Amino acid sequence: xxxxxxxxxxxxxxxxxxxxxxxxxxxxxxxxxxxxxxxxxxxxxxxxxxxxxxxxxxxxxxxxxxxxxxxxxxxxxxxxxxxxxxxxxxxxxxxxxxxxxxxxxxxxxxxxxxxxxxxxxxxxxxxxxxxxxxxxxxxxxxxxxxxxxxxxxxxxxxxxxxxxxxxxxxxxxxxxxxxxxxxxxxxxxxxxxxxxxxxxxxxxxxxxxxxxxxxxxxxxxxxxxxxxxxxxxxxxxxxxxxxxxxxxxxxxxxxxxxxxxxxxxxxxxxxxxxxxxxxxxxxxxxxxxxxxxxxxxxxxxxxxxxxxxxxxxxxxxxxxxxxxxxxxxxxxxxxxxxxxxxxxxxxxxxxxxxxxxxxxxxxxxxxxxxxxxxxxxxxxxxxxxxxxxxxxxxxxxxxxxxxxxxxxxxxxxxxxxxxxxxxxxxxxxxxxxxxxxxxxxxxxxxxxxxxxxxxxxxxxxxxxxxxxxxxxxxxxxxxxxxxxxxxxxxxxxxxxxxxxxxxxxxxxxxxxxxxxxxxxx
RNA sequence: GGCGCUAUGGUGUAGUUGGUUAACACGCCGCCCUCUCAAGGCGGAGACCGCGGGUUCGAGCCCCGCUAGCGCUACCA
Numbered sequence: 001x002x003x004x005x006x007x008x009x010x011x012x013x014x015x016x017x018x019x020x021x022x023x024x025x026x027x028x029x030x031x032x033x034x035x036x037x038x039x040x041x042x043x044x045x046x047x048x049x050x051x052x053x054x055x056x057x058x059x060x061x062x063x064x065x066x067x068x069x070x071x072x073x074x075x076x077x078x079x080x081x082x083x084x085x086x087x088x089x090x091x092x093x094x095x096x097x098x099x100x101x102x103x104x105x106x107x108x109x110x111x112x113x114x115x116x117x118x119x120x121x122x123x124x125x126x127x128x129x130x131x132x133x134x135x136x137x138x139x140x141x142x143x144x145x146x147x148x149x150x151x152x153x154x155x156x157x158x159x160x161x162x163x164x165x166x167x168x169x170x171x172x173x174x175x176x177x178x179x180x181x182x183x184x185x186x187x188x189x190x191x192x193x194x195x196x197x198x199x200x201x202x203x204x205x206x207x208x209x210x211x212x213x214x215x216x217x218x219x220x221x222x223x224x225x226x227x228x229x230x231x232x233x234x235x236x237x238x239x240x241x242x243x244x245x246x247x248x249x250x251x252x253x254x255x256x257x258x259x260x261x262x263x264x265x266x267x268x269x270x271x272x273x274x275x276x277x278x279x280x281x282x283x284x285x286x287x288x289x290x291x292x293x294x295x296x297x298x299x300x301x302x303x304x305x306x307x308x309x310x311x312x313x314x315x316x317x318x319x320x321x322x323x324x325x326x327x328x329x330x331x332x333x334x335x336x337x338x339x340x341x342x343x344x345x346x347x348x349x350x351x352x353x354x355x356x357x358x359x360x361x362x363x364x365x366x367x368x369x370x371x372x373x374x375x376x377x378x379x380x381x382x383x384x385x386x387x388x389x390x391x392x393x394x395x396x397x398x399x400x401x402x403x404x405x406x407x408x409x410x411x412x413x414x415x416x417x418x419x420x421x422x423x424x425x426x427x428x429x430x431x432x433x434x435x436x437x438x439x440x441x442x443x444x445x446x447x448x449x450x451x452x453x454x455x456x457x458x459x460x461x462x463x464x465x466x467x468x469x470x471x472x473x474x475x476x477x478x479x480x481x482x483x484x485x486x487x488x489x490x491x492x493x494x495x496x497x498x499x500x501x502x503x504x505x506x507x508x509x510x511x512x513x514x515x516x517x518x519x520x521x
Numbered sequence: 522g523g524c525g526c527u528a529u530g531g532u533g534u535a536g537u538u539g540g541u542u543a544a545c546a547c548g549c550c551g552c553c554c555u556c557u558c559a560a561g562g563c564g565g566a567g568a569c570c571g572c573g574g575g576u577u578c579g580a581g582c583c584c585c586g587c588u589a590g591c592g593c594u595a596c597c598a
Contacts, residue, residue, distance in 0.1 A: 033598055068598060125596055137594055142522040175596050193526070202524055202594085210596040217598050241525055241593040264527080271590055301533095304546095308534055313545055315533090332534085335591065339532045339548090352533060352547045362560075405559040434557085467556095482556035494558035 026058030027231045030084075030091070031098075031221065033065040034076035036276045037284040038083035040338070041236065041266045044302045048263060049234045050089045051303070051326040060089075061228055063096040067220055072099075083285040087299050088319060096228060098220055105215035105223045108253060109176045109208045113164070117252040118208055120164045120174035121156045125211050151204040152182050176209040178248060186244040191261035191328045193237075198244040206245050218242065222249040230258050234328075237262045237335075261328050264306045265335045274338055282340050282349050292408030293353075294372065297360035301353040305336045316359060358407040366400055373399050373412045380413035382420040398504045401496050418490040419504065426520065430493035434483040435521050441484050442521040444474055448481060449514030452507055463502035463510075485510075488517030 030046040032038065053060035064080065066072040084091070112118035128136065156164070157179065168174060185199045208219040215223075225233065240262045250257045268274045274283050281287040288298050300317055309317075309325035317325065341347040347354075361369065377383040387395040402416050418424035435441060451470050455462050467485070471478040482498045489505050502510050 035598080065598070071598085121596085123596095128595065128597095133595060133597080138522055140522090141594070145522055177596090196525080198524075204594090207596045212596080214596080216596070221598090236592095237526070238592055239598095262526090265591070267591075269532085273591070304533065306533095311535090313535080315546060334527050336534090337532060347548090350532075350547085355547055358559090430557095477556095479556050486557065492558090496558090498556055 024231060026053060026056045027061065027229050028053050028058060028234055029061040029063050029225070029228060029230055030089075031063040031065050031224075031235070032080050033068065033071075034073060034080060035068065035071040036076055037079045037286055038076075039274075039276060039283050040285050040288075040302065041274060041283070043083055043087060043285045044266065044305060045235055045263060046084060046089055047087065047299060047302055048307065048326075048331070050091075051323055052232070052234060052261075052328065053092075054323045055326045058231075059092045061093055061096070061230075062091040063098060063224060063228065065098045065217075065220070067098050067102070067215065067217070069099070079284075079286055082289075086285070086289050086295050088295055096224065098224055101220070101224055101227070102215055104227070105220050106209055106213065108223050109215065109219060112178070112208070112252055113176060114161070115252075116161065116179070118176050118178050119154075119157055119159065119205075120168055121154060121177045121205075121207070122167060122172055122174045123154070123156065125173075125175070151180065151201065154205055157205065173211040175207045175211045177205040177207050178245075178252060180205050180248060186247055188243060188247055188257070188260060190240070190243075191232075191259060192264075192331045193240060193262055193333060196240070196243065198241070203245060203248070206248075208249070218245050219249060222246050222253070222255075225258060226250070226253065226255045232259045232261065234261045235263065237265050261331065264332050266305055267335050267337045269337060269339055269341070271335075271337065280342075282338075288349070288353075291348075292376065292410035293357050294360045294364070294369075294409065296364075297357040298353065300360075301350070301356050305338065307331050316356070316363075354407055361403050361406050361409070366396060369403065370396060370399060372409055373403075376409045376412050377420060380417075382413055382417065384420075394504070401500055401504055404496065405494070415492065418492075422509070424491045426487070426491040427493060430487045430491065431520050433493055434487040435517060438476075438480060438484070439521065440474075440476070441480075442518050444476065444481065445484060445488060445518045445521070446515045447474075448485070449511040452502070452514060453511035455507055458503070458507040460497075460499040460503040464499040467499075467502075484517070485514065488520075489513045 028049045030042075030049045032042050032046075050060050052058070062080075062084070064077055066077070109118060113120060154177065156174075157177075180203050181200045183200065185197055186203070187195065187197050190196050206218060207216055209215050243260055243262075247257050266274050268279055272278070276283050289295075296318065299319065300315075300322070303317070303322050303326075304315060307326075307330050310327070310330055312325060339350045339352075374383060374387070377387075384391070398419050399412070402412070402419060406412065406415065413420075448467065448470055451466050452458075452463065455466055467481055468478050471481050483493070486495055486498050486501065487493060489501055489510055495501060505513070
């Protein structure tokens with residue numbers, strides 16, 4: 001995966017604040033682990049980090065936490081890059097791959113051992129069944145509770161350094177654990193959740209480096225965040241409790257502790273954690289791109305999940321507006337439910353997201369929408385070069401006409417197929433309702449087709465004139481012919497004002513479709 | 522088991538230093554518009570603000586307790 005961003009200065013950049021105080025500029029990062037596709041919750045974390053950075057004139061960095069070699073995949077890394085690009089979230093400086101820093105992490109741990117802030121634990125590694133870790137943890141805790149816990153009882157905690165060094169040198173395997181104080185408590189002020197306290201007695205001497213030499217998550221994030229000069233850590237609430245452990249590591253390393261802001265989780269309709277495994281593709285960001293969402297719309301929707309602008313009722317906001325309005329204070333504490341139904345295809349994702357996408361489709365400046373429709377038609381094999389040449393005006397006009405009732409970009413090639421191709425499908429219900437209910441249409445439709453074919457100066461107005469006149473002569477209501485025409489020309493029972501449709505489809509195609517539809521009556 | 526976080530209509534949210542008929546958006550229902558469906562306009566149903574106690578003349582907003590959901594708790598990230 002090549003990174004195209006140009007490297008920027010150094011991360012210890014300072015800016016001169018208007019108040020003339022020297023203020024360290026904000027540096028935030030989005031640090032996803034490349035396992036599975038980019039989760040919408042992660043995408044939202046990226047968005048908030050980006051908004052915050054851009055709001056305060058800070059720096060937004062990207063770090064791929066690929067330390068879990070087993071689960072990390074290139075494909076997943078790619079989906080992260082694609083997802084960010086799709087959302088329009090550009091990052092500054094070069095991407096950091098955490099796995100490349102493993103030696104530094106180990107070195108940091110070694111240093112802590114030397115300084116007596118961490119120790120080697122020679123206890124043989126306990127095998128753990130990954131499947132029921134949670135259960136094991138609970139059981140172990142229950143056990144410990146009944147016998148009284150002392151997290152500092154590890155026999156190797158106070159092993160003299162010389163002996164520790166000797167055993168290590170002899171090749172005996174060991175894990176490195178942080179020495180957590182016997183007394184005291186950890187404290188920090190979360191920008192979202194407020195003051196957080198945790199007694200040291202509740203924190204065990206956490207493992208920094210596994211006995212196979214693999215640095216663990218808590219150590220890696222802290223080391224990398226220090227090295228990248230991160231000033232504000234904005235991430236999911238699932239990291240809230242562990243923050244205390246990380247602060248302990250910052251302190252042991254003698255580094256400044258950043259500010260923290262934890263984001264409320266995004267839950268599934270049943271209030272369970274939204275997970276790729278249980279909920280499938282709805283949680284994957286790329287799904288939205290693939291199913292015809294407009295980036296700006298989904299981004300807008302995501303921004304409103306767990307955050308709301310102060311004193312603002314308008315919900316449709318551009319990236320610039322979001323950036324202007326964004327503040328950590330506006331982030332909520334309660335989790336947000338992402339609403340969707342796997343039973344109803346029309347509600348495959350959140351109602352509001354769908355509505356917002358439709359809103360964008362119908363209100364976006366046409367010039368911005370056109371390229372997206374072009375891409376969609378292209379992938380559906382419906383794009384024609386002439387739409388960018390002589391047919392440009394026709395194309396723009398047609399898109400503008402049909403976009404009014406579409407929900408996703410997919411609709412342009414789906415429901416909208418008849419406008420761009422002759423091989424479209426007829427909706428059974430539409431045929432039954434508009435064609436089959438009146439036998440006379442078998443003669444009327446071809447006859448109307450003849451009239452239409454002969455119209456001079458063909459357009460919506462003349463098509464209407466012709467159709468209404470023909471309806472009068474034939475003694476039928478205009479509505480009958482109008483609705484029948486809609487199905488004849490588009491295969492559907494719903495759509496734009498019919499005479500506009502005539503104009504856009506053109507006289508010859510309209511005429512032949514009217515004639516052909518007779519066989520469906 | 523322990524610790525932590527959260528709790529306003531189905532969903533997303535607003536609710537200023539406690540005093541409102543509890544607001545907005547999505548969704549739902551109806552009417553108008555109309556060649557259909559949307560959009561738009563108008564109107565409606567839907568919340569005793571998780572439950573129980575307080576404090577107060579008055580509590581969604583303050584205090585206590587409870588419950589539920591979720592998170593963390595690992596030589597996972």
